[in-house]
Amino acid sequence: MNSDEILSIFKRRGVLWPTAEIYGGAQGLYDYGPMGSALKRRLEDAWEAWFVGLSQNYHRIDAVEMLPEAVVRASGHLDHFADPLVTCGNCGTVIRADELLEAKGQKDAEALKGDELAARLEQLHPPCPRCGKGPLGPPRAFNLMFGMEFGALGKEKAYLRPETAQSSYLAFSRMWNIGRKKLPMGIAVIGKAFRNEIAPRQTLFRMRVFTQAELQIFFDPEDYPSEWKAFGEISVPILFAEKRLAGAVRPEEVSLRELVEKGYLPPFYAFHMAHTYRFFRDVLGYPAERIRFLEKNERERAFYNRIQFDVEAELVSLGGFKEVGAIHYRGDYDLTKHSEGSKTDLSVTTEGGKHLTPHVLELTFGVDRNVWALSDIHLRKDGERLVWSLPSYLAPVTVGVLPLIPKEHGVLAQELADALRSAGVSVTLDESGSVGRRYARLDEMGTPLAVTIDGQSKQDRTFTIRERETKEQRRVGETELLPLATKPAVPPWGCLAFR
């Protein structure tokens, strides 16, 4: 399925469309329609069940998207999230000022402040690397965060959060106090994050406003649950940074137990890799061979990370592996920085009397990107038709109710649809067109189960159910139908892994 085909079906069926479409759209902004928002919500629910469900000491909060300047100053985003850019007066190319200087032999150019940068540029006046001419304009700070004036006088500044994680760190102190004061403690946020991307592209993959699902796990790196050490025998596909830089593309199957024994990864990290891998493979149904963990080396990692593996899914529509999530070991960076910034002690004393600043393991997940991945991976062609082979618990609509001949079976169909809705099932009643056409409509939106009402139904209240994947049909009674509709093949949720 290529990118145009996916976008076309998205627009046609009300999954997704450009924001402000009637004004010509706006770069990097998309709105979800009824089908899309239902799918997105189910994806978020699955994520929450799988990750926040790991422990009773993990909780989801709902925090605002706007942060006072002091927060992003402390977190490092005000400095690290901004690039000093210069524009070539000749060809218009925009280049990072610090990289220009480093090319000229200037060490630590990244650490220079605005004025120093400007002075040094003046002194060295490097040529434009693209056209070889110039002149290059003065450097100006380009911050990837959206800033705004706060309050009537506009004297205070605020920023839209560049990652939802910050909201969890801000909540840490209160969550510690209202909770059981135990580590590990988890704080999850599913919500919008904002980045002023220079060139948003590829629809759901580079947006200026996007949804993240992130779980911050606060823990003691020297004393964590035994379950994190004994996670069973599982191999995951990994592409190590070293091999990637040597040209490798395909990952290798690696036993996590062996990685831990060799001391390459701490057990707490390996445990969450396993859990994350199973989420993509077993819950979202991505084929194992289309998932890989990409190791980021020190140079590539975000400034706060000690260990970072991106999770990538191979997407035909985007021509290869694309990031859909990541596992970041952020150490005590965030709590330490916010302790300093807020002048609030964020260290804790554990049950055993140990005093520490908890470390953070962040499980981060791009919701929109996975909506796209679910399309790329599960949309398939069946002759002329499109079938969206979504896992049934993710399908926007679970059951389609189809009266074979509306005039004759419409009343009973309406009754059945109402009964299913009362039972909490997402139902669509379709009376329009031939039954084959209606099956096709359901297939395209991934509805796993169709129920048709025919002449016999009126006599004995049995119905024909038809399954999306196999197209197989069989006749069931009312009592048999309800459990089928309400319990669509549930994945192995599982698992309160520890308490």
Add this chain to the structure above:
RNA sequence: GCGGACAUAGUGUAGUGGUUAGCACGCAAGCUUCCCAAGCUUGCAACCCGGGUUCAAAUCCCGGUGUCCGCACCA
């Protein structure tokens, strides 16, 4: 941001200065139809936005916006 290409019903497209802007799919109504986009009838629905040239612009020119491809960017 830069360079190139592109922008026509909901979707995919035809239309090189004068067309009632065509076609397919779709959607809606009716007939038919007891199980996989069947058939027949009728209908719905479009020239991205703003300027300019011209007697006349979907068509030519300029600007904007957006999309795609390369480059750069993606802590």
